[in-house]
Amino acid sequence: MLPTDSHTPGLDSRLRGNDNNNVIDRFKALCPIANPSGHEANLRAIIQAELTALGLTDQRVDTIGNLVVRVPGRVGLSPWLLSAHMDSVPVCEGIVPREVPQPDGTLALMPAGETILGADDKAGIACILTLMNTFAQQGFAHNRPLILYFSVQEEIGLQGAKALDWDWVSDATWAWVLDGDGPVGDIYTAGPFQEALKFEVKGKRAHAGICPEQGLNAIRVLAEWLTTCPNGRLSPTGTTNVGKIFGGDATNVVPDWAEALGEARGLTEPELVSIVESIQGARETVAQRYPDAGLTLTHTRKNAGFTVDHTHAEIALLQQVFTTTGIANGCKPMAIGSDAHILNARGLPAVVVGMGFTRSHTRQEILYCEPYRQLTQCMITLLCDSTLP
C-alpha cells in the first residue's frame, strides 16, 4: 500500500513549493564543489553540515573518508541503506551547469565549460539531502529508519566501499544505490563480473639498422595478438577492451617488450570465463606463429558481479510507486561497476536506481530535470511507505 494523505497527513502539500525541497536547486548548488577521487573532504563537509543542521548528528567518518549517517524513523521497521558516492571523474573542478531546453518544454542541465556535469553522483547526493530536509520537516515521524552511506573513491575501483567497516551498516536489510546512469524508472538489479587483463610480449632486442633480422619485434607480435582477440561488444552483456599500450625503448631498436592493459566484463561468471578463454585462445594461436616470443596473459578479478532477484518486495514497491506516478519502469542489468557490487558481495541486497542523467564521465553529461525531480518525489513516497517489515 502506498502512503496517502490519511496516513501521512498533508505530506504532498508540504512538499510542493518549498525551496528547501527543490532538488534541482540543491544539485546546482553542489556543482561548483570540486570532488576528484581522494579529495572528497570539501563535499563531505557540506553534506555533514547540512545533515547536522537537520538534527542528524549520528555521523561517522572512517580513515579513508566514507561518511555514514543514521536517520531515525518509524518504530518497528528495519533500516534501509541509501547510498551515493562523493567523488567524480576528471574534469570536476569549476563546473558550471547550464540549462538546456528540451523539445517537450522541460529543462536539462549540461556543463557550460570543458568539464563533466558531475550528476554522477551529485544527483544522488542532492536527492538524499532533499529527502532528509523533507523528513526533518516531518520530525522523522513518517519515514523508514535509514542509514545514509556517502562513499569515497568509487570511481577509482570502489575503494571506499571496499574499505567500509561493515559493522557500521550491517543492520540494513536493503540498499538503494542512487547512482544509476540511465532513465528514471530503470532499476539495475544485476551488475557485471569484471576482470583486469594484462597482455605481455617478450621479443628479442636488436639494432634496427645494423641487424634487424636478429630481432623479434614484441610490439608487432602484441599487435597481432590484440587484433586476433575478440574486441568490443561480444554479446548483450559481454564486452572486452584494450585501453592502454606500452612498449619499446627507442625508434632505432627492435623492441624486446610490449604490454597492453585491458578488461573484460560478463554478467555471469561463465560468460566472463569464456571471454578470457577466447583471449587465451588468441594467445596460443599467435604464440604458434612466433615460437621465440613469450606471450603472457595475466587476468585478475576486479569485481564480482551481482544479481538481485526481481521478486524482492522492495523492488515491487518501487515499481508500484513509479507506475502510480506514470513512470515507465523495469529491471535490467547494468554494464558498469558500482558500490552495489560491494554491498551485494557482503550480503546486503543492493540495487542501483536510474537517476535521469546519462553520458556520465563526458563533457556531454546531461541531467534531465523533470524525471530527476519526479524520482526524488518517488523516493519520498517509497521511504514513507510502511508496508514492508
Ligand SMILES: [Zn+2]
Ligand atoms: Zn557513479
